[in-house]
Amino acid sequence: MAQEIEAKTHTTRALIELRQRILSGAFAGGTRLFEVALAEELQISRTPVRAAMSRLAEEGLLERVRNGGFVVRSFAYADVLDTIELRGVLEGTAARLAAERGVTEAKLREINDILTRLDACFGAAPGAVDFVSYSDLNGRYHEALSRLADSLTIEREIARVTHLPFASPSAFLPTGLKPEAFGRSLRIAQAQHRAIVEAIAAREGTRAEALAREHARAGRENLARIFAGDRDVASAMPALALVEPGGRDRA
Amino acid sequence: MAQEIEAKTHTTRALIELRQRILSGAFAGGTRLFEVALAEELQISRTPVRAAMSRLAEEGLLERVRNGGFVVRSFAYADVLDTIELRGVLEGTAARLAAERGVTEAKLREINDILTRLDACFGAAPGAVDFVSYSDLNGRYHEALSRLADSLTIEREIARVTHLPFASPSAFLPTGLKPEAFGRSLRIAQAQHRAIVEAIAAREGTRAEALAREHARAGRENLARIFAGDRDVASAMPALALVEPGGRDRA
DNA sequence: ATCTCGCCGTCTGTATACAATCCTAGGCGA
DNA sequence: TCGCCTAGGATTGTATACAGACGGCGAGAT
Numbered sequence: 027m028a029q030e031i032e033a034k035t036h037t038t039r040a041l042i043e044l045r046q047r048i049l050s051g052a053f054a055g056g057t058r059l060f061e062v063a064l065a066e067e068l069q070i071s072r073t074p075v076r077a078a079m080s081r082l083a084e085e086g087l088l089e090r091v092r093n094g095g096f097v098v099r100s101f102a103y104a105d106v107l108d109t110i111e112l113r114g115v116l117e118g119t120a121a122r123l124a125a126e127r128g129v130t131e132a133k134l135r136e137i138n139d140i141l142t143r144l145d146a147c148f149g150a151a152p153g154a155v156d157f158v159s160y161s162d163l164n165g166r167y168h169e170a171l172s173r174l175a176d177s178l179t180i181e182r183e184i185a186r187v188t189h190l191p192f193a194s195p196s197a198f199l200p201t202g203l204k205p206e207a208f209g210r211s212l213r214i215a216q217a218q219h220r221a222i223v224e225a226i227a228a229r230e231g232t233r234a235e236a237l238a239r240e241h242a243r244a245g246r247e248n249l250a251r252i253f254a255g256d257r258d259v260a261s262a263m264p265a266l267a268l269v270e271p272g273g274r275d276r277a
Numbered sequence: 278m279a280q281e282i283e284a285k286t287h288t289t290r291a292l293i294e295l296r297q298r299i300l301s302g303a304f305a306g307g308t309r310l311f312e313v314a315l316a317e318e319l320q321i322s323r324t325p326v327r328a329a330m331s332r333l334a335e336e337g338l339l340e341r342v343r344n345g346g347f348v349v350r351s352f353a354y355a356d357v358l359d360t361i362e363l364r365g366v367l368e369g370t371a372a373r374l375a376a377e378r379g380v381t382e383a384k385l386r387e388i389n390d391i392l393t394r395l396d397a398c399f400g401a402a403p404g405a406v407d408f409v410s411y412s413d414l415n416g417r418y419h420e421a422l423s424r425l426a427d428s429l430t431i432e433r434e435i436a437r438v439t440h441l442p443f444a445s446p447s448a449f450l451p452t453g454l455k456p457e458a459f460g461r462s463l464r465i466a467q468a469q470h471r472a473i474v475e476a477i478a479a480r481e482g483t484r485a486e487a488l489a490r491e492h493a494r495a496g497r498e499n500l501a502r503i504f505a506g507d508r509d510v511a512s513a514m515p516a517l518a519l520v521e522p523g524g525r526d527r528a
Numbered sequence: 529a530t531c532t533c534g535c536c537g538t539c540t541g542t543a544t545a546c547a548a549t550c551c552t553a554g555g556c557g558a
Numbered sequence: 559t560c561g562c563c564t565a566g567g568a569t570t571g572t573a574t575a576c577a578g579a580c581g582g583c584g585a586g587a588t
Contacts, residue, residue: 034549035570061540062540072572072573073571074573077331080331094539094579095539104428108429112430115367115370119366178359179356179359183363313570322543323543328541344569
């Protein structure tokens with residue numbers, strides 16, 4: 027997805043454009059996308075539009091409908107919670123398998139290096155955190171963690187779930203919380219990061235799994251806080267743009 | 278997938294034909310599929326071939342390659358093990374969430390009904406088992422289990438993983454084991470089926486999860502037994518047709 | 529009033545011609 | 559001999575015309 031910048035083909039451009047529109051909530055969930063209309067709008071023929079929609083279906087952003095055609099997939103609040111839960115379960119599995127199977131020195135060094143650099147994001151004051159660096163390194167940490175089990179199957183599935191913006195490990199970091207409370211929760215998260223790697227290194231599979239799950243739970247609780255609090259904050263979160271408003275069950 | 282029989286469109290026919298070929302191992306893993314060649318072979322134009330391949334990519338049987346085109350995804354023995362492990366983890370999550378969130382009387386009755394009918398598959402003698410009915414009902418049980426958590430997200434992900442033939446709950450049932458040993462392992466599996474539902478009904482989430490994982494483990498051990506034993510049996514298993522021979526690491 | 533049948537419009541399915549791109553093989557030059 | 563560069567073939571990308579299928583709407587019959 028990184029090399030998609032400066033796209034060459036019409037298909038790729040349509041893919042990027044449509045993905046952006048869906049993620050930004052330009053289409054309500056359940057909206058049917060018509061080839062002809064989009065083709066006209068994007069000034070291309072139906073063929074690349076179809077190709078792009080097909081790939082968006084692979085990404086899980088569109089759904090095929092009976093007798094052809096696509097609709098925008100709709101996500102309710104409950105789906106967001108379940109997806110974050112699922113990420114926790116999968117990352118927990120990656121952590122457990124890594125602990126059980128053992129990891130190479132090189133990989134351990136790599137993730138420990140990320141941990142060190144994450145530590146460097148924190149200043150003396152509770153609210154002093156380099157958010158930008160933290161967010162970037164947090165993403166790298168989770169990516170490294172998913173690779174620790176040395177299983178392409180697990181890695182793939184985590185990547186798949188994580189692809190949805192609201193399930194990304196860094197989804198709810200730059201929230202509207204007060205800097206102080208926010209910095210505190212980030213310090214706790216970082217402590218969990220360390221504990222997970224320590225458990226893996228000590229071959230404590232069950233502990234590693236439990237910690238990884240609890241870590242995902244933190245993200246989930248940030249989300250719940252956003253939802254329970256200011257609704258304007260929630261609707262301003264880019265990661266929540268494609269989530270249907272209303273249904274807020276299953277706390 | 279059930280309504281695909283008596284397919285109307287060329288795309289659907291191509292999809293079924295190609296899927297069948299891949300699953301039967303007609304293409305080695307890594308083989309690149311060319312639109313023109315397949316179009317000629319199937320006596321249709323490139324357009325429906327492309328559409329079919331795109332859907333096979335969604336199913337995880339094909340992979341897109343850089344600069345266009347598809348290759349048949351290749352599965353090593355380690356991937357099979359990881360996928361079965363993953364199924365156990367996901368079914369375990371479904372079971373745990375079902376226990377934690379509670380299930381309706383109707384759903385509980387439905388899965389208990391399946392359990393009763395599974396019991397009826399066993400005769401007096403150890404080797405006396407109605408394999409055909411058991412296999413069918415076993416599939417239904419696992420499907421009902423995946424729906425018990427009342428989460429489309431989880432259900433979807435289980436369906437996705439289960440779609441691969443070697444990860445299906447019924448993948449390694451009709452094996453080349455001796456009837457008596459086979460019947461015994463099926464009775465154990467059925468005991469696990471019951472225990473999982475009992476744990477869910479009693480709201481024992483952790484127990485339900487552990488049991489579901491262990492249950493998947495049984496399938497994995499059947500697979501290992503097949504692999505360790507007669508290699509001819511392994512190569513005769515339809516579910517293993519698309520698995521690369523050779524690599525047998527990670528026991 | 530309601531049900532059914534058939535027409536028609538709209539949307540996707542398909543074929544095909546042409547364009548663009550990528551990879552490779554071969555030759556030329558340093 | 560090695561490397562680069564070019565030319566050509568192979569393969570996908572794109573546009574477009576036509577075909578087919580589904581659904582909605584209206585007219586007619588009961």
